[in-house]
Amino acid sequence: MPVYGVGADTHEGLRRVPVQQRSAVRLARILDACAELLDETGYEELSTRAVATRAGVPIGSVYRFFGNKRAMTDALARRNLDSYADRVERRLATIPAADWQAALDAVLDEYLAMKRTVPGFGLVDFGTRVPAGPPGPPAARTADGEPVPDANHRVADRLTALLAAQLGRSPDAVPRRMVLVAVEAADALFQLAFRDDASGDPDIIVETRELVRAYLARTLG
Structure with missing residues (x-):
């Protein structure tokens, strides 16, 4: 079972943040098991006990980090975003700074x-795409008292910072807004592309790429 890295965003919302390597590895095993079971059983049949069994850890280890399965899938989504940002950053390091189309x-x-290869990504990419369930506690807030941004806002923030650094631009409100619009559009269209095709409808993917490129060319081109 692969053990993926756990970044700072992944730790947000945990009942307990791992401070030792052994705890970090255990957390990663729990999230790996959660991802695998999402592919096998779906969200409705997912349980914290099944995750503990698959991960080979006591059920108490799961509850040490998570209060319920929704909190666990939210952490998986944040880990996915950490991994995605790392992958994009590594790719950008191989691309000439002025080549915005290659960066895109x-x-x-x-x-x-990631959509095609990462376990659980179909249901949980960067935000839990599952029913929210009955009303729970008040919405999470940052240390400054602001609402925690939703998945696509998180993605837009990370991508705006990466692209601004790559292209030597200022990550101010205008490019951030345009990146958010592009993320929202691509998200909806990629959901359509993968709805009936596990590999993604190639024609819709091509159209999505052209749409996003044409839209961002106003700012990046």
Whole structure:
């Protein structure tokens, strides 16, 4: 079972943040098991006990980090975003700074690669795409008292920072807004592309790439 890295965003919302390597590895095993079971059983049949059994840890270890399965899938989504940002950053390091189209291709290619290969990604990419269930506690807030941003806002923030650094631009409100619009559009269209095709409808993927490229060319071109 692979053990993926756990970044700072993944730790947000945990009942307990691992401070030792052994705890970090255990957390990663729990999230790996959660991802595998999402592919096998779906969200409705997912349980914390099944995750503990698959991960080979006591059920108390799961509850040490998570209060319920929704909290666990939310952490998986944040780990996916950490991994995605790392992959994009590595790709950008190989691309000339002025080549914004290659940078955009890297952003889209890495998402598609994760969509096709990362366990659980179909249900939980960067945000839990499952029913929210009955009303719970008040919405999470940051240390400054602001609402925690939703998945696509998180993605837009990370991509705006990466692309601004790559292209030597200022990550101010205008490019951030345009990246958010592009993320929202690509998200909806990629959901359509993968709805009936596990590998993604190639024609819809091509159209999505062209649409996002034409839209961002106003700012990046």
